[in-house]
Amino acid sequence: MRRIRDSKLQRPGALPGVGTLINQPAYAALVTQFGRGLVVGAIRDQVQAEREGGEVAGDDARRDRVEERLRSSSAPRLRRVINASGVILHTNLGRAPLSRAAIEALSTAAAYSNLELDLESGKRGERNDLIAPLLTSLFSSEAALAVNNNAAAVLLALTALCKGREVIVSRGQLVEIGGSFRMPDVMRLSGARMVEVGTTNRTHARDYEDAFTPRTAAVLRVHTSNYRVSGFTEAVPLAELARLAHGHGVLLIDDLGSGAIEAVADEPTIAESVPHSDVVTFSGDKLLGGPQAGIALGSTTVIRKLARHPLARAVRIDKLTLAALEATLRQRLTGHGADIPVQRMLDVKPAEIRRRAAMWSVKLDERGVPARLVESESAAGGGSLPGQGLPTVLLALAGPASRLANALRHGEPPVLARIEDRACCIDARTVLKGEDEALIDAIEGAFRAVTS
CATH class of the missing domain: 3.90.1150.180 (Aspartate Aminotransferase, domain 1)
Structure with missing residues (x-):
């Protein structure tokens, strides 16, 4: 009796086994293209779907649906939008789109590169040395360090400089960024003890003054870059914070968040922060217009402490990020910032x-x-x-x-x-x-x- 291959309905008991199907010639091309393991998984899912749905596909229809499953599961998850x-x-779209120069730099870095090799001496080099001079030139700081995002830069600064001691911060600056990631959580993870001063809407210089103790390691300013408090408000200017902190012999850490390169509305700029702060941190993939990275600027002594801390190894940037960041910084330095899509x-x-x-x-x-x-x-x-x-x-x-x-x-x-x-x-x-x-x-x- 001739077999009907494309009958739409068969008895549920007529479902063939996965082992039987995978060895049929009809699936040979799929095995060659996708590999036996993936094809077996797709067949198993298809047979299960037919069993649960109570409708058994014909041989050709089943094979086509298996191929659809394979193509769908094999398509890249990260797609251009x-x-x-x-x-x-747009955070959900990856924030800053990279410039053409940064994309070309990624291609170069994808091969072997002098990531940690001093080509002049033939000895081991430091990856941070590839971009530190660009950062210090662009932002007029003594030293610089790049890690994998701004939260990591803040965590590294607090851990390396303040662990086991107190850090003073205004209650109005205890921000939460995306994914329920809160500044108090970062502080707790660093091992520093957070000392809150002032209120949500008003914090005065005397609030900071009253909070200093022999255990104080730093004053932390967190720029509220993702919201605004307006109306009856008061905040201590950065220059005054610096006077207070340095007058008590402690550090001033300034988390700028988005990191404004140029004056926009009332956003604090990196250039305004560097002269007053011991450490300035900001993101690489926001207003800078580069890849995801966290930038820390500061004195040579302070940045060296960050770079030598064990946590710095855990949060260091990879060669692709470094290449794209270098290209972006060079565009800024050479007056070609207009070629950066974000700008x-x-x-x-x-x-x-x-x-x-x-x-x-x-x-x-x-x-x-x-x-x-x-x-x-x-x-x-x-x-x-x-x-x-x-x-x-x-x-x-x-x-x-x-x-x-x-x-x-x-x-x-x-x-x-x-x-x-x-x-x-x-x-x-x-x-x-x-x-x-x-x-x-x-x-x-x-x-x-x-x-x-």
């Missing part, structure tokens, strides 16, 4: 954004996709410049907002839009150069998907 949200340092997005004028959005509107109209221009604001994001909106022009798409945003997010490439005033909106500020055509195609595809 077009950021049309208007949030420049370009911060500086772009609303008129230029409008021209770009208008061009997209015309192209979409030619494809039968209606859209209109709407004035709004972008955001720096990433815990930077809270409350400081950046004037922008949105491309508001016609159609069901949530469904359009969902279709864009599930497209290829994925596009992250935002919903504002019940419309799915595209903010040109954060769409990178060279992504225009892909974005237009993605918008058209999403529109067709939700309106057909």
